[in-house]
Amino acid sequence: xxxxxxxxxxxxxxxxxxxxxxxxxxxxxxxxxxxxxxxxxxxxxxxxxxxxxxxxxxxxxxxxxxxxxxxxxxxxxxxxxxxxxxxxxxxxxxxxxxxxxxxxxxxxxxxxxxxxxxxxxxxxxxxxxxxxxxxxxxxxxxxxxxxxxxxxxxxxxxxxxxxxxxxxxxxxxxxxxxxxxxxxxxxxxxxxxxxxxxxxxxxxxxxxxxxxxxxxxxxxxxxxxxxxxxxxxxxxxxxxxxxxxxxxxxxxxxxxxxxxxxxxxxxxxxxxxxxxxxxxxxxxxxxxxxxxxxxxxxxxxxxxxxxxxxxxxxxxxxxxxxxxxxxxxxxxxxxxxxxxxxxxxxxxxxxxxxxxxxxxxxxxxxxxxxxxx
Amino acid sequence: xxxxxxxxxxxxxxxxxxxxxxxxxxxxxxxxxxxxxxxxxxxxxxxxxxxxxxxxxxxxxxxxxxxxxxxxxxxxxxxxxxxxxxxxxxxxxxxxxxxxxxxxxxxxxxxxxxxxxxxxxxxxxxxxxxxxxxxxxxxxxxxxxxxxxxxxxxxxxxxxxxxxxxxxxxxxxxxxxxxxxxxxxxxxxxxxxxxxxxxxxxxxxxxxxxxxxxxxxxxxxxxxxxxxxxxxxxxxxxxxxxxxxxxxxxxxxxxxxxxxxxxxxxxxxxxxxxxxxxxxxxxxxxxxxxxxxxxxxxxxxxxxxxxxxxxxxxxxxxxxxxxxxxxxxxxxxxxxxxxxxxxxxxxxxxxxxxxxxxxxxxxxxxxxxxxxxxxxxxxxxxxxxxxxxxxxxxxxxxxxxxxxxxxxxxxxxxxxxxxxxxxxxxxxxxxxxxxxxxxxxxx
Numbered sequence: 001x002x003x004x005x006x007x008x009x010x011x012x013x014x015x016x017x018x019x020x021x022x023x024x025x026x027x028x029x030x031x032x033x034x035x036x037x038x039x040x041x042x043x044x045x046x047x048x049x050x051x052x053x054x055x056x057x058x059x060x061x062x063x064x065x066x067x068x069x070x071x072x073x074x075x076x077x078x079x080x081x082x083x084x085x086x087x088x089x090x091x092x093x094x095x096x097x098x099x100x101x102x103x104x105x106x107x108x109x110x111x112x113x114x115x116x117x118x119x120x121x122x123x124x125x126x127x128x129x130x131x132x133x134x135x136x137x138x139x140x141x142x143x144x145x146x147x148x149x150x151x152x153x154x155x156x157x158x159x160x161x162x163x164x165x166x167x168x169x170x171x172x173x174x175x176x177x178x179x180x181x182x183x184x185x186x187x188x189x190x191x192x193x194x195x196x197x198x199x200x201x202x203x204x205x206x207x208x209x210x211x212x213x214x215x216x217x218x219x220x221x222x223x224x225x226x227x228x229x230x231x232x233x234x235x236x237x238x239x240x241x242x243x244x245x246x247x248x249x250x251x252x253x254x255x256x257x258x259x260x261x262x263x264x265x266x267x268x269x270x271x272x273x274x275x276x277x278x279x280x281x282x283x284x285x286x287x288x289x290x291x292x293x294x295x296x297x298x299x300x301x302x303x304x305x306x307x308x309x310x311x312x313x314x315x316x317x318x319x320x321x322x323x324x325x326x327x328x329x330x331x332x333x334x335x336x337x338x339x340x341x342x343x344x345x346x347x348x349x350x351x352x353x354x355x356x357x358x359x360x361x362x363x364x365x366x367x368x369x370x371x372x373x
Numbered sequence: 374x375x376x377x378x379x380x381x382x383x384x385x386x387x388x389x390x391x392x393x394x395x396x397x398x399x400x401x402x403x404x405x406x407x408x409x410x411x412x413x414x415x416x417x418x419x420x421x422x423x424x425x426x427x428x429x430x431x432x433x434x435x436x437x438x439x440x441x442x443x444x445x446x447x448x449x450x451x452x453x454x455x456x457x458x459x460x461x462x463x464x465x466x467x468x469x470x471x472x473x474x475x476x477x478x479x480x481x482x483x484x485x486x487x488x489x490x491x492x493x494x495x496x497x498x499x500x501x502x503x504x505x506x507x508x509x510x511x512x513x514x515x516x517x518x519x520x521x522x523x524x525x526x527x528x529x530x531x532x533x534x535x536x537x538x539x540x541x542x543x544x545x546x547x548x549x550x551x552x553x554x555x556x557x558x559x560x561x562x563x564x565x566x567x568x569x570x571x572x573x574x575x576x577x578x579x580x581x582x583x584x585x586x587x588x589x590x591x592x593x594x595x596x597x598x599x600x601x602x603x604x605x606x607x608x609x610x611x612x613x614x615x616x617x618x619x620x621x622x623x624x625x626x627x628x629x630x631x632x633x634x635x636x637x638x639x640x641x642x643x644x645x646x647x648x649x650x651x652x653x654x655x656x657x658x659x660x661x662x663x664x665x666x667x668x669x670x671x672x673x674x675x676x677x678x679x680x681x682x683x684x685x686x687x688x689x690x691x692x693x694x695x696x697x698x699x700x701x702x703x704x705x706x707x708x709x710x711x712x713x714x715x716x717x718x719x720x721x722x723x724x725x726x727x728x729x730x731x732x733x734x735x736x737x738x739x740x741x742x743x744x745x746x747x748x749x750x751x752x753x754x755x756x757x758x759x760x761x762x763x764x765x766x767x768x769x770x771x772x773x774x775x776x777x778x779x780x781x782x783x784x785x786x787x788x789x790x791x792x793x794x795x796x797x798x799x800x801x802x803x804x805x806x807x808x809x810x811x812x813x814x815x816x
Contacts, residue, residue: 001632002669004662004677013628022457030681037628043619044627050458050538052449053481060442060478061451064422067440068457086443113683141702172706175662175677177669180632213691217420217438224432226441227566235433284702360705 008033014149021047022070059087069216075101089128262312397547397572408556423472445475474509504577540564650719660770661692671784773809788802
C-alpha cells in the first residue's frame with residue numbers, strides 16, 4: 001500500500017504519534033501546511049491547536065502549555081525563528097520540553113517565501129542570547145520527517161530543551177510516494193515527573209549534567225518557573241556559585257550526552273579518498289551522485305548528518321579516516337562546512353558546493369564540482 | 374488540601390518586600406493576598422504569571438505556582454497555561470511597560486476572552502531601568518527619556534481591551550480601599566479581566582514630577598479616564614469556547630491516509646521528468662497531483678514539486694513531476710523529458726529547462742504560445758478547437774496530460790481516470806476532460 005504525501009503531513013503524523021497535544025503557530029510560507037494540519041487534526045486526539053496573533057505569542061502559548069503538562073510543538077520559517085529568538089532563550093533557561101519545526105526558506109529577512117534554502121543552520125544553534133546549546137535534527141526525506149519528529153519529541157522530553165526539526169520548503173511541500181509500511185516509529189520517552197508526596201524543588205538535579213524532574217503547573221507540587229538565572233527553588237540568584245552551576249549544567253545536560261543524541265548515516269567505502277558530508281534535502285542529490293560515481297568505478301564515502309547540533313564530532317572524525325578531500329554541499333554559503341573544517345585533520349581539503357539562487361544542488365553538480373568521477 | 378486552612382498566600386519568610394519605600398507595588402501585592410484569602414483558592418490551582426519590571430518581582434512572594442517570563446509576553450504564557458488547564462486561576466501581574474511592549478497580546482487576549490486576570494501596576498514609567506517614559510506617561514510628564522516632557526498621548530489600557538472584547542475591565546488607584554473587592558471581581562470573572570491600578574513610583578516619577586496621591590486623582594480627571602468597573606459582560610471564555618467548538622472532532626481518526634493500492638501495470642523503465650507550466654488559478658498543481666496518483670496506481674513512484682509566487686490567484690504556477698519505476702531521491706529536473714507549456718505566465722520560469730531540452734524531448738504547447746524557440750519535438754494543442762473546453766481553462770492541464778498519456782503510453786489511461794474520480798465533486802468534468810485529451814488530433 002502506497003501514499004502520496006508531503007513532509008509537512010509526515011511531520012504532523014509523527015507529532016501525533018509522539019503524543020503531541022498542543023500546537024500554536026502563525027501562518028508563514030512554507031510552514032503553514034503544518035499549522036493547518038495541526039488545527040484540523042489535533043482536536044481528534046483531544047489536543048489543542050490554535051493560530052496565535054504572532055510568532056512571539058505562538059512560542060508563549062506553547063511554553064505556558066508545556067509547563068502545564070502538554071506535549072507541545074510549533075512550526076515556522078526563518079523570519080519566524082527570528083521572532084521566536086527571545087523565547088527560545090526562555091525555553092532553554094526554564095528547561096521547557098518543546099519541538100520547533102523550521103521549514104527553511106531563502107533569507108535574509110523576507111527573502112524568498114516559496115524558495116528552498118538551508119540558510120538557518122547556524123542560526124538555529126546560535127539564535128538566542130547566551131550561546132547555550134539546543135538540539136537540531138534534520139530529515140532528508142518524508143519518512144524521516146515522520147521518524148525524526150518522533151525523535152525530536154523524545155529528546156525534548158529527555159533533555160527538557162527546545163529540539164528543532166530543520167527542514168525546508170522542498171522537503172515539507174514536495175509530494176512523494178511512500179510505502180505505508182516504511183514509516184518507522186521511534187519510541188518516545190515519557191516525561192519524568194517528580195513523585196507525588198515527595199519534596200519538590202523545581203530545579204533540583206542529581207548530577208551536574210542532568211535535568212530536573214518535572215512537575216506540572218497545577219499539579220501535585222507548587223511549581224515555580226523563571227526566565228531569570230535561578231537557584232534550585234526557581235528563585236532569582238546572583239550567587240556566583242549557583243549561577244555557574246546552572247549555566248554549566250544547561251550546556252552539559254546536552255553536550256555531555258552526545259552519545260544519546262548523535263544520529264548519522266555513514267556510507268563509507270574502504271580506501272575511498274573522498275567523502276561527501278550532507279544533511280537535509282541536499283542529501284538526496286548526494287545519494288544519487290555517490291551511486292553514479294560508484295557505478296563508474298570511483299571510490300566515494302558519504303556521511304549524512306541527522307543530528308546537526310550538537311555536532312556529532314565523534315562520527316564525523318571517524319569518517320575522515322583515509323580521506324583526502326571532503327565535499328560539503330549546502331543551500332547556503334557554507335554554514336555547516338565551518339564545523340567540518342574545524343574537525344578536519346591537517347592536510348584534509350574541505351570544499352563546499354553552495355547554491356543560494358533558490359535552485360537545488362543537482363547530482364551532476366556534486367559529481368563535477370566535487371570531482372567524484 | 375483543606376482550602377479553608379489558607380492563612381496567607383505570601384511567603385512571610387521573604388518579607389518585607391524588596392520594593393522601594395512608598396512604592397505602590399507592595400500595597401497592590403498585599404491587596405492581592407487579601408483578595409485570595411477571601412476567595413480561599415487552592416494555591417496549587419493558582420498561577421501568578423509575571424512580566425519584566427519591578428512588578429515582576431512580586432511573584433516570588435506568593436506560595437502559589439509562579440511563572441516569571443519575558444517582557445510584555447506574560448499574557449501569552451498565561452494564555453497557554455489557561456488553554457492547557459482551564460481549571461487554573463491564572464493571574465498576570467504586569468507593569469505599564471509590559472502593556473506597551475506587549476500591547477498586541479493584551480488586545481488579542483481580550484478578543485479571545487481568554488480566562489486570565491491581568492493586574493496592571495501602572496506607575497507611568499519604567500522603574501527598573503531608571504525611569505524612562507512608558508505608554509501611560511501623562512502629557513508633559515518628566516522622565517529620564519522625556520527630559521522636556523512627554524509629547525505622546527497616554528494609552529487608555531482599559532478602553533483598549535474593553536473595545537476589543539474583554540469581559541471585565543476596571544480602573545482604580547492603589548490607595549482605593551475597595552481594591553480587594555475589585556480584584557475579587559476580576560479573578561472571579563470567567564473570561565478576560567483587566568484591572569488597571571494607578572500608583573506611585575517613589576524612585577522616579579514622584580520626585581521627577583513632584584507627583585503625589587492627589588495629583589494621581591487630578592490626572593485621571595484631566596484625562597477623563599473613568600474609574601471603577603468600566604465594562605462587565607457575559608461572554609463565553611475562550612478555553613471553554615475552543616473545547617465546545619472541537620467537541621465533535623474528538624475520537625475521529627487523525628491524519629486519515631489516502632492509501633493507493635497499485636493495480637495497473639506501467640511500461641516505464643526509467644525516470645521521466647515532466648514539467649507543467651501554467652498560471653495560478655488554473656489547477657496546474659491539482660492536475661499534477663491527480664496525474665501522480667494515477668502514476669502510483671500504476672505501480673510507479675512519483676514526486677511532485679510545485680513552484681508558485683506568494684500570490685495564489687495570479688502569476689505563474691509550475692509543477693515538476695517525476696515518475697520512475699523505483700523510489701525517487703533527488704526531485705529536481707534540470708532537463709525535462711516532457712514539458713507542457715499551457716499559459717504564458719509559466720514561460721519565464723521554465724525557460725532554462727526548455728533550453729536544456731533536446732530533439733528526444735517533447736514540448737506539448739498551447740498553440741497560442743507559438744512560435745517558440747526549442748530543440749524539443751513540438752506538439753501544439755489548439756484549445757480553441759475543444760468546444761466549450763476552450764473557456765474552461767482550469768481543465769487544460771488535465772486535457773494536456775491525457776494527451777501526453779495517450780501519445781506516450783507512460784501508464785494506462787484507466788489509472789488516470791480512476792485517479793481523477795477520487796474527488797467526486799470534480800470527477801465528471803475531469804473524466805470528460807481526459808476524454809477530450811485522448812481524442813485530440815495531432816496538430
